[in-house]
Amino acid sequence: MIHPVLFYVLSGLIVASAVGVILARHPLYAVLSLVVTLFSLSALFICLHAFFVAAIQVLIYAGAVLVLFIFVVMLLDMAPEVVFRAKSWTMISVGTALGFLILWQTAAVSLRLQAPSAPGPVIDGTTAAVGRILFTAYALPFEAASLLLLVGIIGAIVLAKKQL
Amino acid sequence: MTPPITINHLIALSGVLFAIGLVGVVTRRNVLLILLSLEILLSAANLAFVAFSRSLGDLSGQIMVFFVMIVAAAEVTVGLAITVLLSRHGGKLNADELKSLKW
Numbered sequence: 001m002i003h004p005v006l007f008y009v010l011s012g013l014i015v016a017s018a019v020g021v022i023l024a025r026h027p028l029y030a031v032l033s034l035v036v037t038l039f040s041l042s043a044l045f046i047c048l049h050a051f052f053v054a055a056i057q058v059l060i061y062a063g064a065v066l067v068l069f070i071f072v073v074m075l076l077d078m079a080p081e082v083v084f085r086a087k088s089w090t091m092i093s094v095g096t097a098l099g100f101l102i103l104w105q106t107a108a109v110s111l112r113l114q115a116p117s118a119p120g121p122v123i124d125g126t127t128a129a130v131g132r133i134l135f136t137a138y139a140l141p142f143e144a145a146s147l148l149l150l151v152g153i154i155g156a157i158v159l160a161k162k163q164l
Numbered sequence: 165m166t167p168p169i170t171i172n173h174l175i176a177l178s179g180v181l182f183a184i185g186l187v188g189v190v191t192r193r194n195v196l197l198i199l200l201s202l203e204i205l206l207s208a209a210n211l212a213f214v215a216f217s218r219s220l221g222d223l224s225g226q227i228m229v230f231f232v233m234i235v236a237a238a239e240v241t242v243g244l245a246i247t248v249l250l251s252r253h254g255g256k257l258n259a260d261e262l263k264s265l266k267w
Contacts, residue, residue, distance in 0.1 A: 002169045003169075004167070004168065004169055007169045007173065011173075011177045014177065014181065015177075015180055015181070015184070018181055018184045018185070018204050019184060021184075021188060021197075021200055021201065021204060022184060022185075022187060022188030022191070022192060022197075022201060022204075027194065027196050027197060027200075030197055030200055031200065034200055034203060034204070037204065037207065038207065041207055041210070041211060044211070045214055048174075048214050048215065048217075048218045049218060050214045050217065050218070050226050050229075052226065052230075053210075053214060053226050053229050053230070056230065056233060057210075057233070060233050060237060061203075061207075061233065061236070064237065065203070065236065065237060065240050068240060068241070068244055069196070069199075069200065069240070069244070072196065072244050072247060072248060073196065075248070076196075076247070076248070076251050076257075078194075078196070078257075091190065091191060092191050094190060095186070095187045095189075095190030095191040096187060096191075098186055098187070098190060099183040099184070099186055099187040100183070102179060102182055102183040102186055103179060103180065103183045105179070106175065106176060106178070106179025106180070106182070106183070107176065107179070109175065109179075110172045110173075110175040110176040110179065111172065113171060113172050113175060121221045122218075122221065123221050123222075123223055125217070125223060125226045129223060130223060130226055130227065130230070133223050133224070133227055134227055134230070137224075138227050141231060145231055145234045145235075148234065148235065148238050149234060149237065149238055151238070152237070152238030152239075152241045152242055153241065155241070155242045155245065156241045156242055156244075156245040159242065159245035159246055159248075159249050160245040160248050160249060
């Protein structure tokens, strides 16, 4: 499937930078750490033959969404001391306990999970192959998604404008 | 020689990523960093979708990732607009101090 060394290097990068996102003091460092996470995930997607998904991961997530985040961080000029952490220890302990619960559950599932006895054919997720399914079987959800984006744009304008 | 990478490894990685994001959402109190942690949660789901898509030889999982990204883009747009609005009215971005909707 993937070369083991490549997988372990990439997953190490993903986990380390994701931990960096939730521990960084300055919001800008958190955003930059998330860029590393998303780029490593994109590399992992390429190893899994999901080429189209890897491309839009870089273009939309690392490109558009995170640039938007950086814009807002710089616009609001957040000083490091403005970054709030949970002050109450109950919140931190509840959060960590929840995290370990999820970890335990996924460990149980991923140990029990059996790969299909007859693995499906290797299909490359190229733009042509994904697009063919997207515009036939998933045409209606695709149109609904465009409507959702339109609502998102209008909502952002209405919320962020000073006076309508 | 290390054993080959199977679907189990990928699902485990996805679970670890989800747990990290969940801890971030619960423990961070800055609205902007909660939104960033939500992105980690969505990415963990995306990884699971792509892993199963590869394992089963079915492209539908990758279509689902496409839709998740669209929803994430819309969510970030509205979320960041609300963040800007919050900082303009009072400048507080601490999720614990925001209670103007309570009565």
